[in-house]
Amino acid sequence: MRRSQCCEKVGLKKGPWTPEEDQKLLAYIEEHGIGSWRALPAKAGLQRCGKSCRLRWTNYLRPDIKRGKFSLQEEQTIIQLHALLGNRWSAIATHLPKRTDNEIKNYWNTHLKKRLTRMGIDPMTHKPKNDSQSSGDGNSKDTANLSHMAQWESARLEAEARLVRECKLVSTNPIQPQLNSPAHPAQLIRNKNLAQLALPPCLDVLKVWQGVWSKSTSGSMFPLAGDDLESPTSTLNCSENALAIQTQNVEFNESTVTTLLHDFAKSSPTSCNGGFIKEVCEQMPELKERSDIDTMGLQDMTYNSTESAWVVDSFRSGNENMPLSNIMAGFTDTLAYNYCDDHNSLINLDNGDKSSSGDFEDCNYKNYWNNMLNLVNVWSSGSHVF
DNA sequence: AAGAGCCGCAACCGCCCCCAA
DNA sequence: GTTGGGGGCGGTTGCGGCTCT
Numbered sequence A: 001m002r003r004s005q006c007c008e009k010v011g012l013k014k015g016p017w018t019p020e021e022d023q024k025l026l027a028y029i030e031e032h033g034i035g036s037w038r039a040l041p042a043k044a045g046l047q048r049c050g051k052s053c054r055l056r057w058t059n060y061l062r063p064d065i066k067r068g069k070f071s072l073q074e075e076q077t078i079i080q081l082h083a084l085l086g087n088r089w090s091a092i093a094t095h096l097p098k099r100t101d102n103e104i105k106n107y108w109n110t111h112l113k114k115r116l117t118r119m120g121i122d123p124m125t126h127k128p129k130n131d132s133q134s135s136g137d138g139n140s141k142d143t144a145n146l147s148h149m150a151q152w153e154s155a156r157l158e159a160e161a162r163l164v165r166e167c168k169l170v171s172t173n174p175i176q177p178q179l180n181s182p183a184h185p186a187q188l189i190r191n192k193n194l195a196q197l198a199l200p201p202c203l204d205v206l207k208v209w210q211g212v213w214s215k216s217t218s219g220s221m222f223p224l225a226g227d228d229l230e231s232p233t234s235t236l237n238c239s240e241n242a243l244a245i246q247t248q249n250v251e252f253n254e255s256t257v258t259t260l261l262h263d264f265a266k267s268s269p270t271s272c273n274g275g276f277i278k279e280v281c282e283q284m285p286e287l288k289e290r291s292d293i294d295t296m297g298l299q300d301m302t303y304n305s306t307e308s309a310w311v312v313d314s315f316r317s318g319n320e321n322m323p324l325s326n327i328m329a330g331f332t333d334t335l336a337y338n339y340c341d342d343h344n345s346l347i348n349l350d351n352g353d354k355s356s357s358g359d360f361e362d363c364n365y366k367n368y369w370n371n372m373l374n375l376v377n378v379w380s381s382g383s384h385v386f
Numbered sequence B: 001a002a003g004a005g006c007c008g009c010a011a012c013c014g015c016c017c018c019c020a021a
Numbered sequence C: 001g002t003t004g005g006g007g008g009c010g011g012t013t014g015c016g017g018c019t020c021t
Helices: A019-032 A042-043 A050-061 A072-085 A089-093 A102-116 A139-172 A192-196 A204-210 A254-266 A274-283 A285-289 A295-299 A305-316 A323-340 A346-351 A366-383
Strands: none
Touching: A019 A042, A042 A050, A050 A102, A050 A323, A072 A089, A089 A102, A192 A323
């Protein structure tokens, strides 16, 4: 079934906007705000379709738009985020205040893409175009490491973005999420009204990416337990390292689990259910004994793509040194922040207390963030990434 | 000076997802 | 459970301005 085009109505204008049209649109929005875009043109006296009005507003007329040349910092941010997120311009735009996705997209296509190409870097993969030239020196390893970290960082970015949205949602609409409840946060955040909510301060993942990782106060490439991970603009106080899931290197049949995970990965799921976890647990009886992983609880749930990515990406990236327990711990953390309701949430996952009471503001997602970092820290200490 | 080619960017197009009816 | 509208998103187009010859 073909949907009728919004501009199919005879008489609707297309093409460049005139200053008069801009003025009409601005005046209307200033007075009435943004309601239904479809109804807006008629009310504002514009011979335009609603979609055209929306684009004109979001990409040009909005008062919080910064125009002009991109700074070096912004360029670096775009390149790094593109390496992590790909052509997800709206996601990239959320980390560049006052820049629109359209502007970033244009800048990428007209400037950055060409510049990277000239530098011999594939703008899509962010890898040197001729890998064979770099094999033999450390470049290929560095590239692999960067790619590897990018996968983790990408998953983390997604989780973070979700965290921010959920936090905002729950703080304004105190739904009490229950385990196994239909009101799964991942579903709640799909409420498009969320997109209209102002985001809290950026979690500043780029500073984590660019600074904290390389300037850990311990001198390690990765932040260690005693490091203050607090980001200048982060809403998370990472120095409160009150609780971390204790990851332990358990023995396990790696080939079996790898096969399971690869089979899982091959299916390219957008979601999965606890049956997968059950399978893993059956192959790894020692997992059931782990006090820090609520394997039974995990089996009862449905996981979204971000959660699944924790597992899949870990093995897709080919790090055989990463104990499955770490992956599971990260998986558990990701789930934990979804459902935690107080500062004991992660512990509660352990003792089976999944009651949800209290406000999300009290939710200790600081620990979630810390655990994310700790997870990578533990991981890095066991391998020689970077 | 003028035409051709290139470049940058605003705007459009088409697809997709979400949600209310 | 289905359908259709609203809106978001990424890819593409086309025009105006700039540079080159």
